[in-house]
Amino acid sequence: MSELHNIVLKILEKGKGILAADESTGTMTKRLNNVNVPSTPENRLLFRETLFSASSMSECIGGVILYDETIKQETSKKIKIPELISKMGSTPGIKVDTGAKVLAGSPDEKITEGLDGLRERLKEYYKLGAKFTKWRGVYTITKNFPSKLSMRSNAHSLARYAALVQECKMVPIVEPEVLMDGEHSAKECYEKTSEVIKRCFDELILHKVDLKGIILKPNMILAGNKSKNTISNEEVAKLTLKCLKNSVPSEVPGIAFLSGGQSEIEATENLNLINKYNDTNFIMSYSYGRALQQSALKFWSKNIQDIKGTQKVFNHRAKMNTLATQSKWSKDLEV
Ligand code: 13P
Numbered sequence: 547m548s549e550l551h552n553i554v555l556k557i558l559e560k561g562k563g564i565l566a567a568d569e570s571t572g573t574m575t576k577r578l579n580n581v582n583v584p585s586t587p588e589n590r591l592l593f594r595e596t597l598f599s600a601s602s603m604s605e606c607i608g609g610v611i612l613y614d615e616t617i618k619q620e621t622s623k624k625i626k627i628p629e630l631i632s633k634m635g636s637t638p639g640i641k642v643d644t645g646a647k648v649l650a651g652s653p654d655e656k657i658t659e660g661l662d663g664l665r666e667r668l669k670e671y672y673k674l675g676a677k678f679t680k681w682r683g684v685y686t687i688t689k690n691f692p693s694k695l696s697m698r699s700n701a702h703s704l705a706r707y708a709a710l711v712q713e714c715k716m717v718p719i720v721e722p723e724v725l726m727d728g729e730h731s732a733k734e735c736y737e738k739t740s741e742v743i744k745r746c747f748d749e750l751i752l753h754k755v756d757l758k759g760i761i762l763k764p765n766m767i768l769a770g771n772k773s774k775n776t777i778s779n780e781e782v783a784k785l786t787l788k789c790l791k792n793s794v795p796s797e798v799p800g801i802a803f804l805s806g807g808q809s810e811i812e813a814t815e816n817l818n819l820i821n822k823y824n825d826t827n828f829i830m831s832y833s834y835g836r837a838l839q840q841s842a843l844k845f846w847s848k849n850i851q852d853i854k855g856t857q858k859v860f861n862h863r864a865k866m867n868t869l870a871t872q873s874k875w876s877k878d879l880e881v
Contacts, residue, residue: 550759551799553677553717557637557761558800561871562608564719564761564833565864566804567594568641568680570613581847587615593846593856595621595630597839600857602864603634611639611680611719611833617671628675639678639719640671642707646684655696658683661706668714678717680763681707683746685722687730687738687770697745705749712759719802719833721763722746726806728770732777736767736785743793757797763833764790765806766816779812783819791826800829805837810863811880813837818870832867839863 557564569577575585583589594616597603603610610631617640619627628638642664646656658681671679683700685692704720711718724739743764750757767785769776777785790801803820805813813834820830832838842860849855869875 548756548759549715550712550717550756553637554759554761554799557608557678557717558802558829558831559608561831561868562606563831563864563867563871564609564611564639564802565597565607565838566611566680566833566835567597567616567839568611568613569835570645571615574613577843578847581843583847583850587619590615591619591621592850593843595627596846596853596856597842597860598627598630598634599853600860600864602861603631603636606864606868607636609637609639609678611641612676613641617674617676626675632675637677638675639680640676641680641682642667642671642711643681646682649696649699652693652695655686655691655693656684657696657699658703661703664707664710665714668711668716672714672716676716678719678761679711680719680721682721682723685724685738685742687724687728687734692724692738692742697742701745701749704746705753705755708750708755708760709753712756717759717761718755719761719763720746720750721804723804723806724765726765726768726771729772729774730770731773731775732767732769732781732785735769736789739765739767740789740793743789747793747795757795758799760798761833762794762798762801763804764801766803766808766820768806768808771807779815779819782816783823786816786820787823787826790828794828796827798828800831802831802833805832805834808837810837810840814866814870814875815877817867818873818875821871821873831871834867837863838867
């Protein structure tokens with residue numbers, strides 16, 4: 547079995563998932579401002595160090611996606627952050643794209659940048675301890691979007707990224723995120739997400755990416771957040787499974803969903819149902835940012851020195867999601 551495939555299996559073993567703690571400094575500043583905490587490097591580190599030392603890091607969190615600032619920071623006890631994550635039994639990873647910018651030729655859409663100099667940056671991150679990476683392409687749904695241009699250019703970038711990452715002996719998380727913003731129906735989300743994912747795999751195959759050594763990070767199939775026609779969680783799970791069965795090659799070992807603005811409970815409940823109905827060989831897990839951190843951040847903002855209390859809130863969320871990967875979650879576990 548290839549080394550990359552083994553890394554994927556280790557990250558997603560025994561119902562484990564991924565903590566996406568890779569908010570850029572700009573995004574993290576918004577998150578901290580929302581809870582009235584000044585966004586200093588020290589505060590960003592304190593919150594993240596609190597999560598990375600929690601007991602769920604050994605039991606539930608198989609991998610942590612870091613941001614450039616964090617992978618280079620040291621804890622209050624002078625332990626390097628990737629070292630802390632490994633010591634806790636998890637795997638350090640790193641976001642390597644440099645963000646979504648206006649797409650020339652279709653200025654209402656985005657193209658993710660970061661390919662220039664990527665090989666050199668990857669070598670540096672590898673030396674810092676990263677075993678896997680993330681790159682996010684972002685797509686909006688309207689009547690005419692995502693355009694062919696956005697689908698092709700983002701798929702091309704994702705594939706060039708993934709090929710470079712594997713060359714540098716790390717596992718690429720391939721994240722094509724079709725946003726839930728808008729009035730579209732779940733059916734439109736299904737159709738457009740299917741097309742986006744198929745286009746990504748066409749390019750990944752063209753670029754000779756080893757599909758056994760990647761993790762796909764897709765959105766679930768949801769109605770737009772301004773849609774009048776909402777659908778049930780059961781329907782979300784069934785449509786999501788149908789989409790992935792039809793668009794993801796069977797060699798791909800693992801799929802780890804983003805939460806994309808769903809509430810914590812919604813993201814857990816949908817993941818639980820996806821696993822309940824999962825009749826594929828894909829491991830179906832989570833790679834949540836907001837849906838793992840929201841309550842912990844809220845608690846921490848009011849009790850910045852209460853490490854144990856913050857960890858308790860985070861551990862609960864991680865545990866609930868790990869139960870959901872085994873379809874063992876139920877609402878009455880949420881107290
Ligand atoms: P959310 O789960 O908050 O969508 O974040 C996941 C992520 O990594 C987005 O790139």
